Each structure stands twice: as structure tokens, then as C-alpha cells.
Amino acid sequence: MRKIILTITLALMLSGLLSAPSLAQEQEREISVLIDGLPVAFDVQPVIQNGRTLVPFRSIAEILNISVTWDGPKQTVSASGGNINIGLQIGNNTAYLNNTPLVLDVPPLILNGRTLIPLRFFSEAFGCKVDWDSSINGARITSPRKEIAVIGFYALGDRQTSSWTNLFGREFPETAATGNTDVVGQLALGWYSLDKQGNLLTSSKQNWIRPDSWQTVLTAAGKHGLKTEMVVQLTDGEDIISSLLINETAMARAVSDIKKEAKQYAGVNLDFEGLGYQVEEKQLPIVQERFNRFVRLLSQQLQPAGKTLTLTLHPPNSVYKGYDYQFLGKAADKIIIMAYDYGSKPEPTDLVNQAVLMAIAAVPGEKLILGISIPSETPESIITKVGIAKKHKLNGIALWRLGVISDGMWESLRSTVKPLRQ
Secondary structure (H helix, E strand, O other): OHHHHHHHHHHHHHHOOOHHHHHHHHOOOOOEEEEOOEEOOOOOOOEEEOOEEEEEHHHHHHHOOOEEEEEOOOOEEEEEEOOEEEEEEOOOOEEEEOOEEEEOOOOOEEEOOEEEEEHHHHHHHOOOEEEEEOOOOEEEEEOOOEEEEEEEEEOOOOOOOOHHHHHHOOOOOOOOOOOOOOOOOEEEEEEEEEOOOOOEEOOOOOOOOOOOOHHHHHHHHHHOOOEEEEEEEEEOHHHHHHHHHOOHHHHHHHHHHHHHHHHHOOEEEEEEEOOOOOOOHHHHHHHHHHHHHHHHHHHHHHOOOOOEEEEEEOOOOOOOOOOOHHHHHHHOOEEEEOOOOOOOOOOOHHHHHHHHHHHHOOOOHHHEEEEEEHHHOOOOHHHHHHHHHHHOOOOEEEEEOOOOOOHHHHHHHHHHEEEOOO
């Protein structure tokens, strides 16, 4: 009889049914887990057993975009991502990494109906860096580098904040072997604007100026494999955009001028800012439709010429409501969400995340790019902003702007992204 009782007790312990009281006694505080600075929400709290942290596997896998399956009868967890496959079994200290057996310090267990797995083994198997931070009583996970679009805005520079020097690593017109071009895959060249009559300008009151050396910049970009888009920037101060968008002749002239100038670039980046500010709600559809019409006209001219159209827009949770994300997401190739200027530094993660979620509700994630305001961020916080883009499977990130990116920020970016070459 004593042998039978011991056998039953051991079976219960392996299934995790008796582990909850002992684990609860071992830890005094809740355990935090941050992935790229973003807190992970668990329906069952992580636990520490024999000095090792175990977490519900689905919560971690979903953020890291890892596919997981659970086999109830066999009580096994299988996970795959890229060329990595792992297998674990409840109560078994042997795990498999690409069919190679490895011994775990602690086995997976079941707690309150959830499967918990060793955090460090799972994360490091998929290329993550894991550090324990006693200040948060938890683990900080840095996800592996991911290949995504990385756009650098080349605009508004001067000798102290030179986009050229910041990107190419040498004083103009020299270039280093790489400089920081290994972190950027595309340039958004902020050199153009429009007037009320639709004339394309190479200088504006906002200091968006095409430099005399602009062709040298294009040559250097081509040398380093950087795609280029011409940025047409306009702010609705003095009702410039509003006046343009109600003038059919002016719109036609603007589209024609932009199309002609775009021959020298891979595409156009349209940055019309300030639409819908302090406009009565009943008037917003009119404002949105006028901008929609202009974007439609421009897109119809650029597509046959093989030129891309990117829209740089205020985020859906801003005070600028003049942007119909659903329509614009269909008309344009990409949308950059300017998820910044919320009023605090670094930019509040919850509002940036909210902006992305609202945009995704209207536009597929693969067409969205998260805009990051460099002056608002730090080398640490920029990883979190990139983490939001990675978590939601966005097309990439856009950096506002070259010329003010510090060495520390470049290193942070280098550690978390690999620019997609298109």
C-alpha cells in the first residue's frame, strides 16, 4: 500500500497538480517578463523552481511570433520559428532542439491548467537574449534581429546635424565603407513641398529644401544599395493643403509635377500634415474625401510608371482626424504612422501601441511602418518601439530623422533589426 501511495504522489507531482503550493511558497513577489521592454501578460503567473523561471509558453511564443502546438495525450509542446524546432514534455528533463537532446535544469509543468516551460531555454533556443533584472523581479528578453524595412528621413540637416555624416560616416562628400548604411535600407528625402497652386517647390517656409548636392546623395545611396523616395511635405498652416485640395487645376498640376520629378526616385512619400485639426465631426468626411481624391489621382499616375507611393500620416489616436486609413491603405503601397508627439519623452508605449492597433484595424500590418521620433527616444527606449513593430508584424520602421541619431541608438538598432533591401 505504501508503494502505491508513493507512486500516485510522484505521478501527481510530474503532472504539476501538486506543484502550485510549493511554488507559491518559493516566490514572494510576482515575476515580471519584458520582451523588448514590453510587459508580457500572463493568465497564470510565472513561477521559479530550483532557481529557474517557468512561464506559460503561449504568451511568450505569440509575442515572438513562434508557432506552437500542444499534444494533450502525449503532454508535449512543439514550437517552430525560422529554422528552429524544439520539443518539450511535461515532467521530462530532456528537451529537443532540432532533434538534438538537451538536459534541462527543470522540466516543464502544468499549473492551473496551463503549461509552463523554462523561460531561458525557450527564449535562447530562438535566438533571444535573456537577462535577469532584480529591480523588476523578472527577466528582460531581447528578441533576435529581424529583417524589416528601415527608412531614414534625410531632411532638415545642417553641419551640426548632417544627415550625410550621420548616415555615411564621413564628412560630405566622402563615404565610409558602411558608416551606418548597414542599419538603413531606404531614404525618405525631404526635399520638396507644394504651394496653393500645386507648383512643386524645392524649398519651403518649413525649411524642406533640396540641397545643391542632391544628385551626389542619390549616387551615394545607389552605391550603398539604398532605395530612395522623394518626400513632398506640406503642413496645413495658412490652409495651404485645404486650398490645394479644393482646386482641381492645382491638384492636377501637383500630380503632374510630382510624377515628372519622381522619375529620379523609386517612389514618392506624401507627407501632408495637420488635416482635420479642430474640424467639426460632421465635416471630417469631407476633409478625408478631398485628401483621398488627391491620393487616388497621384497613385493612378505613379503605378503605371512603376513608382511606389508611401503616405506619412498622423496616427489614428491623434487630434488630426482628416485621414481615412481604410481607403488610404488600399490606395498607397505603404503607410508610415507618425506615432509620436504625444507630449512625453520617451513616447508613451501604451499610446504608440494603441496607434498601431487602430491602424491595423484598417490596414494590413504588412503595409504599415512605425514612425519613430529619434529626439523623443533613448538607446533603450528605441528597442521597445522597434519591439512594437516586430510584435505586430509591421512592414518596418521609419526614423525621424538622420542627423540626430546617436552612436548608442545606432548600436541599439543594429542589435534588433536587419534592413530589408527591396
